[in-house]
Amino acid sequence: MKNVILYVRVSTDEQAGRGYSLRDQEQKLLNYCQNNNFNVLHIFREDYSAKTFKRPEFKKLLEYCKKNKKDIHQMIFIKWDRFSRNTAESYQMIGVFNELAIQVNAIEQPLDLTIPEQGLMLAVYLSMPEVENHRRSLNVISGMRRAFKEGRYVGYAPKGYDNGKDAIKKPLLIPNEDAKYIQEAFELMATGNYRRNEILYKLKAKGFNSSKTAFAKVLDNHLYYGGVFIKAYKEEKETIVEGIHEPIITKALFDKVQQVMYNRKRGNQKVPKAHNENFPLKGFLLCPVCNKQMRASTSKGRTQYYSYYHCVSPCKGRYTSDEVHDMVNAFLSDINFDKQFQELYFEIIKEKLTEETKQKALGAKHYENLNSIEDKLIKLQDLYIDGDMDKAGYESAKQRYENIRAELKSKEASSEDSKKLVELYKTATEKFVAIDYQYDNSDLEHKRRIIGSIFEKNIQFENKKVRTTSLNPILNEIASINRGLRAKKKKDLTKNLVKSLMVEQRGVVSNYFNSDLRLLQKK
Structure with a gap:
């Protein structure tokens, strides 16, 4: 056996x-x-x-x-x-x-x-x-590359997403509860004021879970702004296509983070040191004399310690931290929204947006045209399958109809965007109510985020006042309107009064809607 x-x-x-x-x-x-x-x-x-x-x-x-x-x-x-x-x-x-x-x-x-x-x-x-x-x-x-080219990511979901399915049971990335941490990570890195590990520690304290190695891959992942990276293969070059999943951040924010990290790698930008609670404005201030970035330090006097923001040799400009903080607080009071003013201000904004939405409203003719194009694409495909049209003719006609369909679809998207702006402005303007109080009662991190979102560049000051040259134009107008309102009694505030003051400020009612909304979205 x-x-x-x-x-x-x-x-x-x-x-x-x-x-x-x-x-x-x-x-x-x-x-x-x-x-x-x-x-x-x-x-x-x-x-x-x-x-x-x-x-x-x-x-x-x-x-x-x-x-x-x-x-x-x-x-x-x-x-x-x-x-x-x-x-x-x-x-x-x-x-x-x-x-x-x-x-x-x-x-x-x-x-x-x-x-x-x-x-x-x-x-x-x-x-x-x-x-x-x-x-x-x-x-x-072949199947994965085909899916990638269609904008469908079929790999293991990165932090901030879960692997899910769409209506036709195909793979789709779905944002999860970590998405808010991913967005915050990009926003913090974009300021240029934080190290990568410092950001990770802050997020972990709030409940985010990630290793240093995994987090290092987060900040250069195209998926978060909606891009799908496709590696080079044989004769095909690497490329990035628009994904069909919901993005967590904007492409502009992603690009800004890449520039910050690139500058640090090349030595064009120093990696920030840990921040001191006594100097929330460190890294934001420019010397009014030589226009260089100011440093911060504390020196000991005979009986106590004194904190300063100061320049380096040969300028040697020096200002106490108290006077600089007072200047910034005074400026925040200028752009601070009174609750009643905010409500009237938003009503005016809402009227303007509603008017624009009506002007962009799509009629029945638009949807008739769209359905007609869809029918033509189906008939075109039938002709090609039945052999009544050669490949060259099919591809040419298909491209023409798809271009028309894309144009019609873009009009729908534009109409929907106008509706979403109403809620965006409401949320944004509400966040500027008592902005000075918010700043005073925030921790170091949030103080720096508030300042970083208000100023597009570094803070400049002279004659004990913050200069507004680097300020977002929208906030500049708000400060001017606020100063006009201080001369009025609160009981006299009406929509017509606020609107008249807005018109006086260089036509801000019309200019407002063409301005950069980045600040309001970041706040």
Whole structure:
């Protein structure tokens, strides 16, 4: 009676897609052994890919064979692809078993390897699974690249997203609860005032979970602004296409972060040091004399310590932290919204936006045109499939109709954007109510974020006042209107009064809607 060991193997995708199972293989092998009067010493069960022999259970099998080689006559399995899908490694492993005087064989593809001609069949049995593996790999690569080109990311979801499905059950990235941390990470890095690890520690304190290595990949991932990066492949160059998933940040914010990190790598921008609670404006102030960035430090007097923002030699400009902080607080009071004023101000904004939305409203004719284009595209496809149109003519006509459809769709998007602006302005203007109080009662991080969002460049000051040359134009107008309102009694505030003051300030009512909204979105 021969002593044998059995080896059964299945990979997860084979079991799900092809109906293989360990139990089925094992039963077939046991029946074979019973019919041939074989004694089964041990059964090794594997749930692992056969691309290599670095499989947990196969390693145990090999160790078992080395220890019990005198008692084992054969190792048997169902087919040769259960043994391996790598031709070169298969021959080497068969050599190992030959040295142990143990025969290896497949019951459904039996071979007598003492016969030279049987070696040809062995080569066929071993190479077929490898070719199949290679073909499957190429199909996977092709399918993934096709999905990427359509803007559909099919890999493992990065931080801030979950892998989900769309309406047609295809893969789609869906923002999760970490999305807010990702957005904050980009906003903090864009200020240029924080180190990457410093940002990570801040986010971890709020509940974000990530390693340093994983977080390092976050800030240069195109997926967060809606881009899908496609690697170079054969003759195709690497490219970035617009994704169909919901972005977490804007492309402008992503580009700004890349510039900050690039400047640091090239040495054009120093990595910021940890900030001091006593100097929330450090890194924001420019010297009014030499226009260089000011430093901050504390010196000891006879009886107490004194804090200063100061310039370096040869300018040596120096200002106490108290007087600089008072200047900034006075400025914030200028752009501060009174609640009643904010409500009237927003009503005017809402009227203007509503008027613009009505002007952009799409009529029935627009949707008739869009449906007509959709019908033409379907008929065009039918003509091409039926052979009534050649490929060149089909591609040309298809491109023309798709361009028209894209233009009609863009009008719909523009109309929807106008509606969303109403809520955007409401949320943004509400955040400027009591901005000076918010600043005074914020921690260091939020103070710096408030200042960084208000000033497009560094803060400049002279004659104990903050200069507004680097200020967002919208806030400049707000400060001017506020000064006009201070001369009026609160009970006299009306929509017409606020509107008249806005008109006086260089036509701000019309200019407002063409201004940069970045500040309001960031606040």
